[in-house]
Amino acid sequence: MTRIDPPTVAAERELLQGFLDFHRQTLLLKVADLSAEQLARRSVEPSSMSLLGLVRHLTEVEQYWFKTCLAGEVVPDRYWTAEHPDGDFDLVDPAQAENDLQTYADAVQESDEIAVHYALDHPFRRPRREEEYSLRYLYIHMVEEYARHNGHADLLRERIDGRTGE
Template identity: 45%
Template sequence: MTTERREPALNADERTMLEGWLEYHRQTLAWKCEGLTDEQLRTAAVEPSPLSLMGLVRHMAEVERHWFRKVLTGDDPGPVYSSDADPDGDFHVTGADTWQDAYTTWQTEIGHARHNAAGLALDDLSRGRSRSTGEPFTLRWIYTHMIEEYARHNGHADLIRERLDGATGD
């Protein structure tokens, strides 16, 4: 599989711009994982951090699920990888975990995210509320937060990938 990253339009309206940047960062994470074996994708290559590329993908599946299902719509299917006993279970990959399973879960959550946001305006409010203020979030805020979340973790992915096989890129 070859990931094609599309730069967001330079002159789009706000919604198209936000969705374009979110898609670009989703594609960037997939691109950072391309061409590696399951073993490489499970490797925590930047010691002492336990982060791996597969762990980042699993984490982003959880993040997509949280913001676009639990917070935005009030649907709470529960976490995929994390639990009370292991709140960072998304990052704790084992030899039994496969790229295909992680990728499929991630893409499923992205599909839910797209579907749940599709009929909403940027100023529409979430059903879930901020733990600190008690206020709901706008879809605009969620999009912006997701872009920030992916951008930060794509920086981690850059470092991990470079340590694994020397590959670099924007």
């Protein structure tokens, strides 16, 4: 897995996409070279968070913001249920790790394919919310979401095998 630094001088959209891609690649670095059991390990008790749970959570985040909110598509909940509102974390199954990683990769690709069709100032609404958002806001929010969860991933990975990194 190679991580590409975001550009330091570029147009706004290229900068936003570059930072989002950098953080997506950081997540993939944190989960690289681990067994399915290691990916599903909850290594910071009492939290149910695991690296695989983070991948599943960020899959849902990608689909919610880009497909549901920006594109207005109806996307069935993948991991969340009324009975298990934290199913992305609570219901991880090592047997599904490869599938979950592929689902994540597909969600990222779909997000990028959707975003390219909209201007940064394109307005949209979230379901059951009144305020308007823009694609620019969405990019910034996604960078923040990944940055926060990559911090979690750092700690989880270090507890699993001692590997640290930026």
